[in-house]
Amino acid sequence: MSELSSTIQKEQNPETNGLSELPTIEILKLLNSHDQSVPAAIAQVLPDVLAAVKIIAEQLKQGGRLFYVGAGTSGRLGVLDSAECPPTFGTDPSIVQAVIAGGLDAMLAAVENIEDCTKSGPLELETRQLSHLDVVLGIAASGRTPFVVSSLEYARKMGAKTIALSTRGEGIISALADVSIAPDVGAEVLAGSTRMKSGSAQKMLLGMISTTVMIQLGKVHGNLMVDVKATNEKLRIRAQHMVSTICQVEQKDAEVLLDSVEYNVRAAVLLHSLDITSSQAMTIASQPFCSLNQQLLQGI
Template identity: 55%
Template structure:
């Protein structure tokens, strides 16, 4: 048996959960309780790798400040969670769709149904990164529960060849991908209640880590003020009201006054806040934001204090 086959055999053996061997025979309440108890351990596992997450956040933010882009790459559940997180960045943080992208094995079709065989394709990952013009300024985050998915490994390998920053996210401790990437985030959530079903605890861990990465990176890029989404895209009634509350809270004004300001800047909270706090017009506020896309609102408002 080859080294690769031995590694795969060991990984598969580690997937079996000896504590849930009677799972299918449990009463329903006991079933859901077992899953809930297992899920409760995920945050603790992630807590052990918070320094690694913070280090990756700072490195990613520096690349993006220099005009780089962030690519997530994964297959199956990992890829779907990557798509979810990247899709939320433009409406939440007002980023261009190109800044945070996802590459899922099997493409758009794999979002709605399993395309399991494609995760073994190394060329598919490389072709997609070539298509999107990956370069040395960019970042590739590879996500794989076990750390051995060929599609994801290929994405990291290709990114390394170009000099792009690479980050590996695994959830059963360090895997092959952890040894290849520049930064490794590798909590061990333990075997799943349903052995091998990494959509469960591993998926929860990946969702939590990706949420940390994107939110904290955007914080380092100045797209959060205190705990407010000052660059939120107000695309529906709920978000229109949220934008009004954000401006009202920061500027300490009533919602109607906030709405009047927002109407002048296409309901962009940061620009409305600058108008009020610096006593400037809509065009001036727009120019400031355009010229300083990664400057925190606190720093933009320092001219008022001086």
């Protein structure tokens, strides 16, 4: 039996052989029951997640970038997490990037055959000028997707740091990584449908990793997104609440502060707390990877 055949056979879940014959409510209960196993599986690999966070944070501090690489659901989740970093943490879009098999067209329509391509991933990383300062995080539920394997191989060749994320235990990509994150979420309720438990695990882990890295880089104050881009009414009100909370001022006063610094939360706090101008507050706030507490101390 080939390795791929063995992998596919392992995805058959004996607990759910009669899935299609169950009453609808029982199907929902079964799905919900299996979903609850995902956080427990992740809890078992937190030391590996910690190791990955340390590597990523250190490389970004040195001017490196983080690349998520994946195909299908794994690739789409990488695109999702990378896209959410700039508005949430105020990062430049180049800091966290996604490389998805089939390109961005694969976000809206399946391009499943491209996951077997071993040339397109390395070529895309080469186009983006991957260097030894960067980190490539390969995502593959089975841990064997050729698109991801070849991308990690190229990353190692270029001296970049590598991280492998698989969700059925360790796979081929684990051996190509400086850190392997490999929880085993178990066979899916719907055999082979890795958009389910595996997808949930990947979404959770990528969110944990990017959020914790950004905390390490000073992009969070307490539990507040002080570098959020206030680009709509909801986010402007959120910005007002943050400035009001941190500075202990009325919301209307927070609004005045924010208006004077282009709705930059960090700059508004600095403006209120230090004897500086709006321009100076904006300059200090633009310092890369510096916590708000550090900037406040520097200004005293």
